[in-house]
Amino acid sequence: MQLIEERLRSLVLPSLAGDAVAYRMFLEELTAHLRSYLRRRLGGLPDEVEDLLQELLLAVHNKRHTYDPKQPLTPWVQAIARYKLVDLLRRRSRGDVLTDLLDEDDQVFATTANDAAEAQYDVAKLLRGLPDRQRLPILYVKIEGASVTDAAVRTGMSESAVKIGIHRGLKALAERIRRIG
Amino acid sequence: MKTEDLVSLLSTGAETVDLRLPSRRWLLALASGAVIAFLLTAGLLKLNPALWHETSKPMFWVRESYCAVLGVFGFIAVVRLARPGLRLGLAPMGIPVVVIGMWVLAVVTLAAASPQARARLILGHTAGVCPFLIALIAAPLLIALLWVMRSLAPTRLRSAGAASGFTAGSVGALVYTLHCPELAAPFLGIWYLLGMLIPTAVGAWLGPRLLRW
Numbered sequence: 001m002q003l004i005e006e007r008l009r010s011l012v013l014p015s016l017a018g019d020a021v022a023y024r025m026f027l028e029e030l031t032a033h034l035r036s037y038l039r040r041r042l043g044g045l046p047d048e049v050e051d052l053l054q055e056l057l058l059a060v061h062n063k064r065h066t067y068d069p070k071q072p073l074t075p076w077v078q079a080i081a082r083y084k085l086v087d088l089l090r091r092r093s094r095g096d097v098l099t100d101l102l103d104e105d106d107q108v109f110a111t112t113a114n115d116a117a118e119a120q121y122d123v124a125k126l127l128r129g130l131p132d133r134q135r136l137p138i139l140y141v142k143i144e145g146a147s148v149t150d151a152a153v154r155t156g157m158s159e160s161a162v163k164i165g166i167h168r169g170l171k172a173l174a175e176r177i178r179r180i181g
Numbered sequence: 182m183k184t185e186d187l188v189s190l191l192s193t194g195a196e197t198v199d200l201r202l203p204s205r206r207w208l209l210a211l212a213s214g215a216v217i218a219f220l221l222t223a224g225l226l227k228l229n230p231a232l233w234h235e236t237s238k239p240m241f242w243v244r245e246s247y248c249a250v251l252g253v254f255g256f257i258a259v260v261r262l263a264r265p266g267l268r269l270g271l272a273p274m275g276i277p278v279v280v281i282g283m284w285v286l287a288v289v290t291l292a293a294a295s296p297q298a299r300a301r302l303i304l305g306h307t308a309g310v311c312p313f314l315i316a317l318i319a320a321p322l323l324i325a326l327l328w329v330m331r332s333l334a335p336t337r338l339r340s341a342g343a344a345s346g347f348t349a350g351s352v353g354a355l356v357y358t359l360h361c362p363e364l365a366a367p368f369l370g371i372w373y374l375l376g377m378l379i380p381t382a383v384g385a386w387l388g389p390r391l392l393r394w
Contacts, residue, residue: 028188031184063334066265178393
């Protein structure tokens, strides 16, 4: 547990400083832990695992400014995972599963699962539903890997508008996924 | 989309994150909410003409500290509830301690007063309107605090709403003292507290409705 905390923190601190490679490794490790955790928690709803996993990754990404580097990382992730899990089940109003899920003992970081799968909803399709000022910056910068400057030239938007478009677009995406769920 | 593709999407071109953003937003919310509360107090209610004179009375400063210290405890809870995985700690326990302190002072004041004077110490001249005016003055603060709370990541929505409401109520009460002529401890222990509890209840009700993410 202590090892996982140190390992993830050693990745998240450079991530917050803008290191994309560290951030990718951080998200990959987090994915393995969260998938395994969700499989255990959502035993009765196997189809939901990958959906909620993606929703959780988006939440961690969109809310990463609420992580305080002075606090341990694992409780921060744990609290987000539990919040999203309870939120999902409340949306499904599955009171029976809910009580089981509120069991405090189960830890996100107990195990990992790396066999990837696809979510039921298609993030790519949801992305197409976003307005251009959000969709194009995400497409160019986040999917094609272009620089912000490059994306600004291609879209005719300012660089700060491109950044804002990405930021708002990912938030809107998280909101749409939540509505579907 | 595969989860690994989403990971790739999120990490590609990741930008530096401004970690001081939450504290800047909180200060902005408090400052702008307090300014609007002040404008409401000065414009709608008028400042107390005897204000300057009253600053020489010890009870004036007891009243100011009462509201300010409750506001500080509430604000500590607000800040912690906005970040996932943080414990509330002992700070919220300061709230009942301060309130009980005021009640003890109220009982001492009432015991020392003549029986005929007691009703006036409890009701003052404005007991009927005081809680509602404090709630009104606190409204812009509540809106500002909930607005910032929404942009962060509260995981206990009702508590986050209630803490925002209580902080708005105590800071609102502090601003309201610029209008209010009441200084008696029994009055402050009852009607000021009620005034703070109205926005607390509103916040607790709004929390689960407004703060979902």
